[in-house]
Amino acid sequence: MTGAGRPLLLAAVMALAAGASAQDAPAAMAGVANPQQARIDYILKCQGCHQPEGRGDIAHTPPLNGEVARFLHVTGGREFLARVPGVASVDLDDARLAQLLNWTLQRFDPGNLPVDFRPYSAGEIAQLRRHPLRLEREATRASLIAAIGENVRRD
Numbered sequence: 591m592t593g594a595g596r597p598l599l600l601a602a603v604m605a606l607a608a609g610a611s612a613q614d615a616p617a618a619m620a621g622v623a624n625p626q627q628a629r630i631d632y633i634l635k636c637q638g639c640h641q642p643e644g645r646g647d648i649a650h651t652p653p654l655n656g657e658v659a660r661f662l663h664v665t666g667g668r669e670f671l672a673r674v675p676g677v678a679s680v681d682l683d684d685a686r687l688a689q690l691l692n693w694t695l696q697r698f699d700p701g702n703l704p705v706d707f708r709p710y711s712a713g714e715i716a717q718l719r720r721h722p723l724r725l726e727r728e729a730t731r732a733s734l735i736a737a738i739g740e741n742v743r744r745d
Contacts, residue, residue, distance in 0.1 A: 619693060620692060620696065621688065621692035621710060622692050622696070622709075624689065629693070629697075631693075635682065636676070644694075654694060654699065656698070656699055657698075658695055659700070659701075660699070660702050660741075661734060661738070662695070662702075662704050663704060663738065663741055664734055664741060665737070666730070666733075667737075667738075670731065672710065672718035673718050673722050675724065677719070678718070678719040678723070684713070687712075687719070688712050688714070691710045692710055
């Protein structure tokens with residue numbers, strides 16, 4: 591993109607963020623110091639695949655809406671969310687990525703957050719993203735989904 595096009599892109603993103611509903615920016619979100627910045631980061635870094643409402647594309651991109659926080663209920667799920675390739679390799683610093691993950695969990699799946707939800711920290715993200723999932727991503731996700739299913743059947 592040329593330098594002349596960047597101000598237009600920034601203006602468009604800011605307009606989208608400013609038009610967010612109250613649902614998109616709750617009054618307080620744990621581990622999210624700047625919800626507007628987190629929303630902009632989602633628009634720029636995640637929305638292209640996961641869609642504006644977190645629906646994803648079942649063939650290529652998993653849904654976030656009503657699903658993503660379920661990973662926090664199984665062993666290895668918390669780590670998985672920070673190590674998937676799109677998260678671990680995104681060009682955000684550790685603090686902004688932690689904020690984005692915390693925002694995503696609370697925005698798209700508040701009903702499945704554990705009662706003792708502990709927000710991701712920049713330090714935790716720094717440690718986890720040093721070991722991104724690669725070829726083992728699909729098998730790891732399948733194993734976690736099976737564990738989530740077991741938890742649901744027990745409840």
